[in-house]
Amino acid sequence: MSSSEFIKKRKEESAFVITIDNPPVNALNMKLLEELVAAVKEGNNDPEVRGIVITGAGNNAFCAGADLKMMQDLGPQDADRIAKVGHDAFNAIENSPKPVLVAINGLALGGGCELSMSCDLRFASDRARFGQPEVTLGLIPAWGGTQRMPRLIGKAKAKELIYSGQLINAQEALRIGLVNKVVPDGEELRAAVDYVRMLAAKTSPFAVMQAKIAINKGLQEPSIEKGLEYEIEGARATAQSQDLREGIEAFLMKRPPKYTGK
Secondary structure (H helix, E strand, O other), rough: OOOOOOOOEEEEEEEEEEEEEOOOOOOOOOHHHHHHHHHHHHOOOOOOEEEEEEEEEEEEEEEOOOHHHHHHHOOOHHHHHHHHHHHHHHHHHHHOOEEEEEEOOOOOEEEHHHHHHHEEEEEOOOOOEEEEEHHOOOOOOOOHHHHHHHHOOOOOHHHHHHHHHHEEEEEHHHHHHHEEEEEEEOOOHHHHHHHHHHHHHHHOOOHHHHHHHHHHHHOOOOOHHHHHHHHHHHHHHOOOOHHHHHHHHHHHHHOOOOOOOO
């Protein structure tokens, strides 16, 4: 499968694996973010893909954050532009119609941590480390960190980490809910791909998509009542789907379902 300047792509059965490749620490720049979004869209448009997995090349860092060269001589207009590019990129990942997983090998700092939080599920190496150290450089997390981290781990803990810029290890990240699973170093990508393989074997892609839409939209609302409306919309959509009929028939006939995502 074709590669871009900073992104490598390949299909592994039902998983579309995207590798950030910008040594030595896979720092994020504008071109890389553009290529990353394009790769996610490619996975979205492939009917054989049941989940997208993002990881980093090398052994030291999944992604150590934004390329600091972009921050030199930073002015207000530059800050607006750079923040908007990061917001758009990570929103595109978060709102992908397919599950997006991240396999975190090594450091996930700054923009790298923010990227991981825009994904649906996070699988981490037991030697991974996480943090939002922007305040130690005179910045704030501006690619979604101030918004996604409190939603993931709670306001008080997010403030503790963001205010101090401290780094935490994979075990602490698991304890506070920043990652879903910690595996032995080197097994994080396999764990993420295996999860996608499980989805392909057991679940309706249409139902998973509707569940993701309901969760994401509901979390944007101040009350559960509006979120429950999104849930009803999703239930209504699945009630009209071919996947529902296939799922019930397969269950009654005691055979594996053959979902089409329709």
